Amino acid sequence: MVQAPMAREQLFALREEIARLEGKPVPAMAAARQEALAERGGRDREKPRLSLGISMLDEALEGGVPLDGLSEIRSSCLRDATASAGFALAISALMQRQAAADATPILWIADRVTAMEAGVPYALGLKDFGLDPQRFLHAAPRKLDEALWLAETAVESGAFAVTLLEVKGNPAHFGLTESRRLSLRARAAGRPLLLLRQSGEEEASSAALRFLVEPAPAAIRLLPDRSMLGGSIGNPVFRLTLEKSRNPAPLSLILEWNPHDRQFFPAREQARPPLKRTAHPGSRLSASLNRPDRPQEMGAVLAFDQAS
C-alpha cells in the first residue's frame, strides 16, 4: 500500500515528461506552473508561427505554419511535383524573410528519383520565384538514410532558415518513428522543417499540418494601367487542400503567389479544369445484333488513371 502513491507520482512525472517532449499543454500536475508562466510571459510563450497573410487560412492553422516543427506538403502524383515544390519554396521565402538578419540560407535535400522525373531546382528559376540562389544549398544524398541524417543535422545546426526534405512516395524506412524523431528534433532546435512528399499517399505522420498541393491555371498578367493582358501566363497559382490540422474541417482554397512582393493572394477560381482523363475509356464494344454474343472476358475492365 505504501508503494501506490510513489508509483502514481512516477506515472505523473513520466506523463509530464512526455507532454513536455511533445510540446502539448501539460495536464494536471504542471497546470499551476503553466499558469504562472502564462501570466509572466503573456503572448511571448505562444509558439512561433508564420502567418501566410490569408486570414481564413491563418485561422484554420491557428496562426500560421509552425516555425519550430515539422509540416508536410504533399503532391498526389509526380506531375504535380513542381507545384508542391513551388508552394514549399514560397513558404520558405516567407520564412527566410522572417528569419533574423535575412542571411540564413535554405537547405533543399533532394530525392534522386524526383530529380530525374521532375528536374532539379534551377537557380535562375529560384531567383524569379523570389528566392536568392546564393542563399540556397542543394543536397543530393544517395539514400534515404543519408537524407534523414542530413535533415536531422541541418535542423540541429540551426544554420538554416528552413530545411526542405523531399521524399518520393511513402518509403517504408520513413514511417511514424522517423517522422516523430525529426519533428522532435525540429521542436528542440526551434527550426522549421518542411517535408515534401512527392507522389505520396496520406500517411500518419508526426507533422502538425499537411497540405495537398495541385497546380491551377496561372493568374493573368496585369499591365501598368491595371488592365489584364489576355492569354498571358502570370503569377503561379496553387490549389491547396489542408488535409491535416488542429481544425477538423478540411479546407480548400486557391492561392496566388506573387514572387515580386513575396506574398500570397487569394485567387479567383478560373475555369475548372476538366476531370482526369483515363488511358482506357472503360467502355466495351457494343453487342453484336445478328450473332450470338461473344463470350464474356474474364475479370472486369478497370479505368486506370493515365500513366504520367
Add this chain to the structure above:
Amino acid sequence: MRLTALDEAAEAIGLRKNQAVAEARAICPKLDVVEEDPAADRRLLDGIADWCDRYTPLVALDGRDGLFLDITGCTHLFGGEKALLQDVLSRLFQMGIDARGAISSAPGLSWGIARFGNGGVIADQEMELVLSPLPVAALRLEEETVAALQKLGLKQVGDLIHAPRAPLARRFGAHLLLRLDQALGLDEEPVSPRRPVASLSAERRLAEPVQAEEDILHLTGQIALSLKTSLEERGTGGRAFELVLFRVDGRVFRVAAGASQPLRDPSRIAALFSERLHAVHDDLDAGYGFEILRLNVTRHEAFDAAQEDFAGDRQKHVSLAGFVDRVSARLGEDCLQSFHLCESHVPERAVIAAPAIRTLSSGKGPEKSGVSWSRGERPLRLFPRPEAVEVFLAEVPEGPPESFRWRRMLHRVSRSEGPERLAMEWWIDGPEAGARDYFRIEDDTGHRFWIYREGLYGQLPPPRWFMHGIFA
C-alpha cells in the same frame, strides 16, 4: 622460363639469377618455383614505403626493390643514426622482410653500400675509403657500361676514382662521372618523395595500441591541440587534414578530411574526423590496433581571427561552416552544392553547381554581380537533359504547339507565351548549332511547362521539340 629472384636457400645451393628453370631443376629437383608477379612486388614495396613514413615524411621509391629515406633532421627522434638503422632493419626483419640498409650523406653511396657493401653508417671522411673496394656495378650504371669497364680491367670503383677523368668521359659519356660524383657526395642528388610533404604535422606514439573509434578521435583531438600553437604562430588555419594511422602489423591507413574554412579549433578538427571515420568505417580495419597516429595539415590558409560580438552573428556562420564540413566529410564533397550564376544565356550553362565546401569561405563564389540582361521567366525545376516531346500541331512557322505528347501523356495547350529565341554560343557549340525558340506553356490542367523547338519549319532537318523545365 628463367629465374629472376632467389632466396637464401637457393643461393646456398648455387643457383644464379637468369638461370633457366630446367637447368635449376636439374641441380635441385625439389625446387619450388613461383611465377613472378611484378604488380604484387610493387604493392609490397609501396606498403613498406608507407610504413617507412614513421621515420620520415620523405620516402622515395628506387626501382623495383629499393627505398630512399631522407632522414635529415629525424635521427635524434630515434636516438641517432645507428639506432635508427638498427630499428628499421630489425622491425623489417620481424615482419619477415630481408632488408639491407646503409646511411651516408650521399644517396648514391648508400645505394652502393647497401647492395654491395656491408651496410652500416658511413661517416663523411671515410666515404672514399669505403667506396673504393666496391665493384663498379655499385655506381648504378647500365649493364653495358659495367661490362665495358670490366673488359678494360676497371673492376673496382677505386680504379675509376684514380683514373684520369677526361678519357673516361670521352669513352663512356658524362653519365659515368655523374654517378661517380654522386656516390662520392660531390654532386647534389635530390630524393623526390612519393607523397607531398605536409606543411605541418604532429604525431603520437603509443605504448599500447588503440582500436576503438572513440580512442582514435580522442587522440586526434589531443594531437590537434598540439598543432594549434604552430598554426597560431603562422597565422594560418588548416583547410585540408590527413590522419595517418599506423597499424601494429605495418599497414598504414590514411583518412583525409576537408574543411570549408581555415580551422584551428581542436574540437572541430576532431569532429571532422568523427564523420569521416564513420563514413570509412568498413574500410578501416583496426586489427590489433594502431600504434602511431599522425595528423598532417596538407593545405592551410590565412586565418582571420575575428572577435566575437554579442549578437552572436558569427556563431551562425560557424554553425553553417560546421554543418557543411560534417556533411562533406560524411557524404562526400559533391553531396552538398551551392549554385553560382554565370554569364551565359544558354539555360543549362547559366548556373554552375559547385561543392559548398569550396565556395563557402570565398563568400560570394565566382559570381559576377552584373548579370542583368533582359530575359524571360525561368522554370523552377530544370531537366538536366531536355526530354523529347512529340508535337502534333503547331503554328507555322514559329508558333507554339496546340497539343503535345510528353511521357505518353497528351497535353492540350490552353495558353502560351513566347517565343523567346536563344541562339547557341557559336564559340562553344560551333556555327552549325541551331537556335532554340522557348515557349512558356500552360495546359488545361494548370501545369506550366517550358518547351523549346530546335530548328525551323520548312528546313532540313525538320524541327524537334523538347521539354526543358517545369514552372511552379
